Amino acid sequence: MTGAALSEARAVALARVFKALADPVRLRLLSMIGAAEGGQACVCELTAGFEVSGPTISHHLKVLREAGLIEGDRRGTWIYYRAVPGALDAVSDALVPNRVPA
Amino acid sequence: MTGAALSEARAVALARVFKALADPVRLRLLSMIGAAEGGQACVCELTAGFEVSGPTISHHLKVLREAGLIEGDRRGTWIYYRAVPGALDAVSDALVPNRVPA
DNA sequence: TTCATGTCTTGATGAGCATCAAAACAGTCG
DNA sequence: CGACTGTTTTGATGCTCATCAAGACATGAA
Numbered sequence A, B: 001m002t003g004a005a006l007s008e009a010r011a012v013a014l015a016r017v018f019k020a021l022a023d024p025v026r027l028r029l030l031s032m033i034g035a036a037e038g039g040q041a042c043v044c045e046l047t048a049g050f051e052v053s054g055p056t057i058s059h060h061l062k063v064l065r066e067a068g069l070i071e072g073d074r075r076g077t078w079i080y081y082r083a084v085p086g087a088l089d090a091v092s093d094a095l096v097p098n099r100v101p102a
Numbered sequence C: 001t002t003c004a005t006g007t008c009t010t011g012a013t014g015a016g017c018a019t020c021a022a023a024a025c026a027g028t029c030g
Numbered sequence D: 001c002g003a004c005t006g007t008t009t010t011g012a013t014g015c016t017c018a019t020c021a022a023g024a025c026a027t028g029a030a
Helices: A008-021 A024-035 A042-046 A055-066 A087-095 B008-021 B024-034 B043-048 B053-067 B087-095
Strands: A040-042 A068-073 A076-083 A097-101 B040-042 B070-073 B078-083 B099-101
Touching: A008 A024, A008 A055, A008 A087, A008 B008, A008 B024, A008 B053, A024 A040, A024 A042, A024 A055, A024 A076, A040 A042, A042 A055, A042 A076, A055 A068, A087 B040, A087 B087, B008 B024, B008 B053, B008 B087, B024 B040, B024 B043, B024 B053, B040 B043, B043 B053, B043 B078, B053 B070
Parallel strands: none
Antiparallel strands: A040 A076, A068 A076, A097 B099, B040 B078, B070 B078
16 A cells, blocks of 8 residues: 555445455455365355354355455355455555565 | 464454455545655645545544554644554455565 | 255344534644 | 634434345255
8 A cells, every 4th residue: 555546446446345354254254265175165164153144144255255255156055155366365465565475 | 364264353353454444535545645755644635635524534534543554643733644564564464374575 | 846955035123334514622823 | 812724523314234034046855
């Protein structure tokens, strides 16, 4: 956030992603998905880790999906979600441009 | 977000910061402060760059201040705001731990 | 087809937030 | 002190969001 000033349009787009990240449940969902075996997890596993109801988890997953942070595909009975590659890196870059991949 | 699963407490703390970033006006304020001469800007300069009213800018600056992202000090008539060093880096680290300073 | 399971959508409710106008506070200058 | 500028606080309003209960949809099995 030290480079040139942010344009209005870019600020709106970035704010949308940050809004998706601005909830403890969604952060933990994202974390659980990333930490899961093979980088993916089905909704049943995710729901088990929280005290909130199934529909609420589904709602949060939808928010993350619409923000471009995760994507899911149905495999038989279950739906598996995984992180969209590079999505979080792009957000990280926007915050601190002077960083490079390890 | 690929390491160990996030604790509930850490998720709540992180979400608080993301919530502060989840507004286009606040993102642009942060950007303008970072891009300003000497890394600091007075409220009058910031207000001039927006269409919203003065009190609204003041409100957003307060949110950023309470999130630990900026700090301000009065210097005569004007109050100057600047970014808290390392605050954004910490957020960036939380998102993508596998990055190192350039 | 009928049933059971997993996931999502709908509808409703209560809490939180962005915004502004008006008032209050802080500091400078005459 | 009094007038003025810069900044914040207060109060009110409309909107968005998180959550749940109930129902709907999708898939696989009997």
